[in-house]
Amino acid sequence: MPHIWEHAVIIGAGGAIGGALADALIEDKDVRMLHAFSRRAISRAWPSHAITGIMDLEHEDSIAAAAGTVAGAGRPVDLLIVATGLLHTPAQMPEKGFRDLTPQAMAQAFAVNTIGPALVLKHFLPLFNRQRQAVCAVLSARVGSLSDNRAVAVSGGCCIGPAERFARRKHRTQRPVPGL
Ligand SMILES: NC(=O)c1ccc[n+]([C@@H]2O[C@H](COP(=O)([O-])OP(=O)(O)OC[C@H]3O[C@@H](n4cnc5c(N)ncnc54)[C@H](OP(=O)(O)O)[C@@H]3O)[C@@H](O)[C@H]2O)c1
Numbered sequence: 687m688p689h690i691w692e693h694a695v696i697i698g699a700g701g702a703i704g705g706a707l708a709d710a711l712i713e714d715k716d717v718r719m720l721h722a723f724s725r726r727a728i729s730r731a732w733p734s735h736a737i738t739g740i741m742d743l744e745h746e747d748s749i750a751a752a753a754g755t756v757a758g759a760g761r762p763v764d765l766l767i768v769a770t771g772l773l774h775t776p777a778q779m780p781e782k783g784f785r786d787l788t789p790q791a792m793a794q795a796f797a798v799n800t801i802g803p804a805l806v807l808k809h810f811l812p813l814f815n816r817q818r819q820a821v822c823a824v825l826s827a828r829v830g831s832l833s834d835n836r837a838v839a840v841s842g843g844c845c846i847g848p849a850e851r852f853a854r855r856k857h858r859t860q861r862p863v864p865g866l
Pocket of ligand 1: 698699700702724725726742743744769771772798825827
């Protein structure tokens with residue numbers, strides 16, 4: 687059965703993949719409402735059915751506020767894509783060995799890549815459409831070797847670490863995860 691996504695939400699709309707997916711969703715005639723979140727305002731022309739907002743995965747209150755905006759639109763969510771990710775920052779290049787590790791960089795990577803997407807699910811899963819199949823996709827990198835990278839998207843969903851387990855369960859069963 688084809689998916690119908692009338693209300694799509696994309697997080698990380700300012701990134702390379704997130705921006706391309708936002709373009710595709712804008713072109714999709716079934717999408718009547720698109721919420722696009724990024725860490726800072728994106729300078730581009732948005733169509734009238736697109737609503738933009740700011741979200742920083744390192745701050746749960748900003749995730750909760752974004753979910754509040756989406757809930758306020760009064761339309762259940764059919765598609766949620768989390769296209770964020772942090773590999774390195776200007777201050778911290780990808781480490782090549784244990785001597786390059788710093789607790790600060792590791793904590794930030796965990797905050798953005800693991801905890802952030804899990805908190806997105808915490809706040810957004812209650813907004814999902816229960817009347818028809820909704821889809822949640824969380825992009826991640828399989829860190830280890832760049833050539834080993836794999837994006838697991840709409841068909842299964844994947845986050846890193848703890849987020850992975852309940853995201854996968856949610857995606858595969860399409861049933862609410864107890865306690866959410
Ligand atoms: N590109 C690939 O070939 C590839 C392959 C496999 C997997 N992936 C995975 O796909 C995802 C997206 O990749 P990409 O190539 O599109 O990366 P990208 O262009 O670097 O985009 C990453 C996005 O994450 C956002 N972000 C970073 N920290 C954030 C935070 N604290 N709160 C909210 N947003 C934050 C960035 O926002 P700012 O713009 O504000 O920095 C940016 O929009 C990543 O998880 C990546 O590991 C990519």
